[in-house]
Each structure stands twice: as C-alpha cells, then as structure tokens.
Amino acid sequence: MSPRFKxxxxxxxxxxxxxxxxxxxxxxxxHLDRFSSLVGLDLAGWILSPGRWLQSNxxxxxxxxxxxxxxRQENEDLTARIKDLETELARTAEKAKAADRLTALLRFNPExxxxxxxxxxxxxxxxxxxxxxxMLVDVGSAHGIRFNDPVISTKGVVGRIAKPGVxxxxxxxxxxxxxxxxxxxxxxxxxxxxxxxxxxAFLEVKFIPRNDxxxxxxxLLTSGLGGVFPKGIPVARVVEVTPADVSLFQKVYAEPLxxxxxxxxxxxxxxxxxxxxxxxxxxxxxxxSVVAAQPPGPEAANASASTTATTKSSNAARHAVRKxx
Amino acid sequence: MPTKNTIPIFFWWTGYLVIAVWAQELSxxxxxLSPGLLICLQSRHWWSAVWLAVLxxxxxxxxxxxxxxxxxxxxxxxxxxxLVSRWILEPENPFFVIAFSLFLAIWSWGALxxxxxxxxxxxxxxxxxxxxxxxWVAYMVFWAIALLAxxxxxxxxxx
Numbered sequence: 055m056s057p058r059f060k061x062x063x064x065x066x067x068x069x070x071x072x073x074x075x076x077x078x079x080x081x082x083x084x085h086l087d088r089f090s091s092l093v094g095l096d097l098a099g100w101i102l103s104p105g106r107w108l109q110s111n112x113x114x115x116x117x118x119x120x121x122x123x124x125x126r127q128e129n130e131d132l133t134a135r136i137k138d139l140e141t142e143l144a145r146t147a148e149k150a151k152a153a154d155r156l157t158a159l160l161r162f163n164p165e166x167x168x169x170x171x172x173x174x175x176x177x178x179x180x181x182x183x184x185x186x187x188x189m190l191v192d193v194g195s196a197h198g199i200r201f202n203d204p205v206i207s208t209k210g211v212v213g214r215i216a217k218p219g220v221x222x223x224x225x226x227x228x229x230x231x232x233x234x235x236x237x238x239x240x241x242x243x244x245x246x247x248x249x250x251x252x253x254x255a256f257l258e259v260k261f262i263p264r265n266d267x268x269x270x271x272x273x274l275l276t277s278g279l280g281g282v283f284p285k286g287i288p289v290a291r292v293v294e295v296t297p298a299d300v301s302l303f304q305k306v307y308a309e310p311l312x313x314x315x316x317x318x319x320x321x322x323x324x325x326x327x328x329x330x331x332x333x334x335x336x337x338x339x340x341x342x343s344v345v346a347a348q349p350p351g352p353e354a355a356n357a358s359a360s361t362t363a364t365t366k367s368s369n370a371a372r373h374a375v376r377k378x379x
Numbered sequence: 380m381p382t383k384n385t386i387p388i389f390f391w392w393t394g395y396l397v398i399a400v401w402a403q404e405l406s407x408x409x410x411x412l413s414p415g416l417l418i419c420l421q422s423r424h425w426w427s428a429v430w431l432a433v434l435x436x437x438x439x440x441x442x443x444x445x446x447x448x449x450x451x452x453x454x455x456x457x458x459x460x461x462l463v464s465r466w467i468l469e470p471e472n473p474f475f476v477i478a479f480s481l482f483l484a485i486w487s488w489g490a491l492x493x494x495x496x497x498x499x500x501x502x503x504x505x506x507x508x509x510x511x512x513x514x515w516v517a518y519m520v521f522w523a524i525a526l527l528a529x530x531x532x533x534x535x536x537x538x
Contacts, residue, residue: 180408181439185502
C-alpha cells in the first residue's frame with residue numbers, strides 16, 4: 055500500500071466513514087440530538103434570561119410609572135368592557151351548566167383535564183441551524199413539559215413544543231411549514247387541516263369539501279383530533295374562500311388570531327398523567343393517545359417531521375404560497 | 380504567564396459566548412460563533428480551537444432544528460479551508476479574512492441547505508445572495524471587533 059493511499063484513507067475516507075457512522079447512529083437513536091438539546095438550549099437560555107428579565111423590568115417600570123398617557127381614558131374603557139363581559143359571562147355560564155347537565159345525561163366520556171403553565175419567551179431564531187419557525191421559552195422537562203405539548207396565548211394557539219430541554223424548550227410556531235393542526239369551523243363545524251405556509255403568509259385550510267359552507271371571518275377552532283391540542287381553542291380566522299372549479303376541495307386561507315412573534319408570555323398545556331393513563335387504557339390505545347404519550351426526544355421529532363415532510367414536498371408543488379397583502 | 384491588563388482565557392471566552400449568542404438572537408439567525416474559532420486558529424491555539432469547536436457544535440445543534448451533524452460538517456470544512464488557504468495567504472492578512480469570511484458564508488448556506496434537503500425538512504430556507512451577503516458582513520465585522528478585543532485583553536500584539 056503506497057504512503058499516498060494510506061494518507062488518503064487516514065485523512066479522508068476514515069473521517070468520512072466515522073462521520074456517516076455517527077450520523078446514522080444518531081438518526082436511529084437520537085442520543086446526540088438529546089444531548090445537544092440539553093446543553094444548547096439550557097446554555098442559550100441561561101445566557102438570554104438575565105437580559106430578558108432586565109428588559110421586561112425596564113418596560114414594566116416605564117409603562118407603570120413614567121409613560122402614563124391615556125391611562126385614565128383606558129381605565130374608563132376597561133371598566134365599561136368589564137361590565138359588558140360580566141353580563142356576557144352570566145349568560146354563558148347558564149349555557150355551560152346546561153351543556154354539562156346534558157353531557158352527563160347522555161353519558162359522554164369526560165374531557166381529559168389539561169394543566170396550564172405560564173412561560174416567558176426569551177428567544178426567537180437562535181443561530182443558523184434554527185431553520186424552522188421557532189421560539190425559546192423558559193420551561194422544560196424539569197417543569198413537566200413534554201414533546202408536542204400545546205402552547206397557547208389568551209387569544210389562541212401559538213404552536214407546540216418541538217424540543218424540550220431541561221429548563222428551556224423550543225416551540226415550533228403555527229406558521230411553520232411543518233405545522234398541521236386539525237381544526238373545525240366555528241359555525242358550520244366543518245373539519246379541516248390547518249397548514250402553516252411560512253412567515254408572513256396566510257395559513258392554508260385544507261380538505262374542505264366544495265359543498266360545505268365556510269365564510270370569511272369565521273373562526274377556526276382546534277378539533278381535538280390527533281391528540282395534540284385540546285378541543286375548542288381558537289386558532290385562526292378565515293380570510294379568503296375560493297370555490298372549487300374542478301377540485302373536490304375549496305381553496306381556503308386563514309390568518310392567525312395573534313401576532314405570534316410578539317408575545318412575551320404564553321401558556322403551555324400538559325395532560326394530567328393519571329387521567330391520561332386511564333383514558334388511554336379505556337380507549338384501548340387509540341391513535342390520539344399514542345401521539346400524546348409519545349416520549350420527548352429527537353427520534354419522535356424526526357418521525358413527526360419526516361411524516362409531514364413527505365406530504366409537504368408534494369403539496370408545496372401543487373399549492374402556491376399565498377402571501378399576505 | 381499572563382501580562383498586565385490581560386484577563387483569564389476562560390472569562391474571555393465566556394464573555395465572547397454571551398455576546399455572540401445575543402448577536403445571534405438579535406440578528407435573526409446569523410452565525411456569530413465562528414469568528415472566535417477563527418481567532419483561535421489564527422493564533423495557533425489548537426487545543427482551544429478543539430474545545431471551542433465542541434462547545435460551538437453543541438450550542439448550534441442544541442438551538443437548531445436539524446438532526447445532529449451539520450455543525451460538525453461546517454466546522455470540519457472551515458478547518459480544512461483554513462489549512463489550505465494558509466498556503467496561499469498569511470492568516471493576519473486582511474485579504475485572507477475577507478476571502479475566508481466569504482467562503483464561510485457560502486459554505487454555511489450550502490451545508491444548511493444540503494442538510495435541510497437531505498432530511499426532507501419542511502422549512503423555508505433563506506435565499507442565497509441576501510443571506511450570504513449578511514453573513515459575510517457579520518463575520519468580518521464581528522471578527523474585527525473580537526480580534527481588537529482579543530489583542531487588548533488576552534494576547535497583546537499579533538495573533
């Protein structure tokens with residue numbers, strides 16, 4: 055064996071072989087992904103948290119003690135709004151009680167309870183490898199947060215946990231291309247799939263049959279199918295409906311109910327463990343329970359991403375991305 | 380033996396990491412960690428370059444959405460190109476940094492796009508020219524500032 059060939063093997067083929075071995079091993083096991091998530095997310099979190107804390111305190115001080123323009127007027131408006139809401143609440147509370155009574159009467163299975171946990175957004179796109187639409191929040195597996203837990207605000211759905219670290223987690227937003235949320239229209243109760251189209255673009259509402267009625271302005275709610283999001287959370291508002299010409303489905307676009315990137319505080323929903331286990335057992339391991347009980351980890355993320363990616367590549371060719379005007 | 384007005388290397392790199400992570404956050408996803416590694420390579424602190432590369436890989440992979448490995452590929456390419464380009468230009472030469480930063484920006488875009496395509500990830504990857512231009516400027520500016528600070532507080536004179 056010539057020395058030149060030995061050098062070629064030593065410095066090119068051997069590192070290449072080792073690299074691909076490591077890559078394949080990690081692709082299957084996810085150990086390195088998990089380890090880098092623990093180190094990277096927490097390190098970034100510890101670095102960004104003090105700055106964000108300082109920023110929020112300065113903002114709060116400015117808004118509370120210095121910038122008081124229009125506070126009196128705002129106070130009067132809010133008092134009037136509270137009175138309206140109290141009246142509305144009293145009316146809907148009666149309806150809710152009636153709904154509970156009817157549910158019990160018809161012996162429906164109770165909805166599994168979800169616990170809420172508040173979190174702060176401390177980072178957005180952190181580095182070149184963050185190619186999905188993500189943000190960093192200050193809760194992680196140490197707080198009971200798991201892969202795929204829904205993330206919402208007081209106005210509606212924001213996204214889901216894509217990568218849980220120990221104290222910090224990465225949230226993939228509703229607008230990301232890999233995001234799919236099963237929804238229902240609020241008036242017609244038409245089921246559909248809401249798909250992200252990237253930043254600055256409308257969301258696409260897929261699989262609405264041509265004869266089903268959907269109107270612009272209608273709110274889309276989570277349907278609870280798929281087991282990731284609980285039923286009934288507002289997600290988006292329909293902005294455009296184009297009747298189908300030859301297709302079986304209408305072309306429907308929607309916009310999120312909130313500016314996803316401008317929220318500072320969010321809520322992470324988690325299923326109650328005991329009830330989850332019970333409901334899984336009762337359901338005999340149906341598909342939605344399996345999805346919700348998926349262990350946190352990159353292999354699960356990879357599986358989810360790869361299943362959606364196949365559909366994405368074919369869909370991307372068929373549907374042009376509709377940009378916001 | 381550290382001279383007067385120098386700070387311990389650990390604190391210097393901790394400070395560098397904090398500033399670079401904030402720069403990555405505020406720039407919306409550009410890379411600001413690699414110029415530190417370039418300074419290590421230029422000053423021939425090979426062991427510092429190795430442990431920094433390991434930390435940078437864990438950091439970038441941890442906050443990213445790709446399957447582990449693209450950062451290793453990127454830093455290996457950076458190291459190889461550094462060795463090759465040292466035969467042509469002196470690492471202290473400004474033209475070296477200009478050319479090297481351009482290569483890094485293009486290589487970074489290529490590695491990310493390659494990995495995204497290989498993993499069939501549903502993501503909107505940035506357009507080539509604007510992203511490379513921004514990253515190129517970011518590398519040069521950050522490298523120049525970091526080098527000045529490095530000369531002032533860590534290693535006086537030429538690196």
